[in-house]
Amino acid sequence: MEITTAQYKHCDMVKVTGRIDSATAPKLAEALGKITDAGRFKIAIDLSGVQFLSSAGLRVLISTQKNCKRYNRGEVVLAAVPETIKSVFDLAGFTSIFKILPDVPSAVGSF
Amino acid sequence: MPTQIFPGRYESLEKIAVFIRSEAELLGLSHSEVFAVETAVDEAVSNIIEHAYKGEDVGEIKCTCTRTAEKLTIVLEDTGEPFDPAKIPIPDLNAPLKKRKDNGLGFFMMNQWMDEVRFEFCCGLNRLIMVKCKEKPIE
Numbered sequence: 344m345e346i347t348t349a350q351y352k353h354c355d356m357v358k359v360t361g362r363i364d365s366a367t368a369p370k371l372a373e374a375l376g377k378i379t380d381a382g383r384f385k386i387a388i389d390l391s392g393v394q395f396l397s398s399a400g401l402r403v404l405i406s407t408q409k410n411c412k413r414y415n416r417g418e419v420v421l422a423a424v425p426e427t428i429k430s431v432f433d434l435a436g437f438t439s440i441f442k443i444l445p446d447v448p449s450a451v452g453s454f
Numbered sequence: 455m456p457t458q459i460f461p462g463r464y465e466s467l468e469k470i471a472v473f474i475r476s477e478a479e480l481l482g483l484s485h486s487e488v489f490a491v492e493t494a495v496d497e498a499v500s501n502i503i504e505h506a507y508k509g510e511d512v513g514e515i516k517c518t519c520t521r522t523a524e525k526l527t528i529v530l531e532d533t534g535e536p537f538d539p540a541k542i543p544i545p546d547l548n549a550p551l552k553k554r555k556d557n558g559l560g561f562f563m564m565n566q567w568m569d570e571v572r573f574e575f576c577c578g579l580n581r582l583i584m585v586k587c588k589e590k591p592i593e
Contacts, residue, residue: 362467362468362471364464364467364468364496364500365464365467365496365500365503365504366464366465366467366468395471395489395492395493395496397493397496397497397500397560398497398500398559398560398563399500399560401559402556402559405551405554405556406556408551409551409552409554412551426486427485427486427489430486430489431493431563434562434563434566434567435545435547435559435562435563436545436547436548439548440550440551440554
């Protein structure tokens with residue numbers, strides 16, 4: 344799994360590629376934690392390059408979303424979600440708690 | 455009947471996925487079915503490491519695949535602590551964000567995406583049997 348981050352004017356962008364499983368989810372948690380620890384809570388995650396997502400990855404996303412939405416200080420939005428990964432979100436009931444946007448510009452533009 | 459033995463650590467997940475995908479593809483499962491099987495096995499192996507072995511590098515995981523024309527059967531065996539599947543909570547997928555629980559999702563996904571999920575505990579060996587049937591073409 345590879346993670347790249349970029350800080351924009353209105354939000355942070357996190358691009359993840361590869362597998363998000365129990366082996367790699369802690370690395371994603373660490374990357375997201377660095378952003379929220381710095382007091383930034385508006386995060387767009389580009390999932391276009393993600394091939395696999397397990398419940399370990401879902402746990403990271405949900406705990407980050409809880410943290411970001413606390414006190415209405417921000418939100419995590421998801422962008423460019425591949426069909427297979429979307430089926431995981433559907434099954435886990437995530438579509439009601441995350442905004443899923445078709446591409447990165449609309450995700451960044453949503454803040 | 456291909457069998458492979460993997461060290462009980464999270465790094466094995468990707469290697470197990472390669473093994474399972476190749477078996478599922480040989481059967482001719484669709485892309486989404488292969489993904490479902492890969493997910494179920496990943497969740498099962500993660501559970502074995504976390505809950506049966508209670509950590510990495512405690513024991514091994516034996517993975518056996520059997521194919522027939524219609525279905526793929528995957529058997530995972532470990533020597534960790536047995537557990538009661540009935541004690542795993544069913545996640546509330548409609549709960550608001552604040553009340554969402556972290557646990558139970560993996561087990562739920564295994565059950566939703568496989569046609570059969572069965573546990574056997576005997577003589578110090580835990581065996582998980584999962585079956586995925588090939589979707590019949592629409593006539």
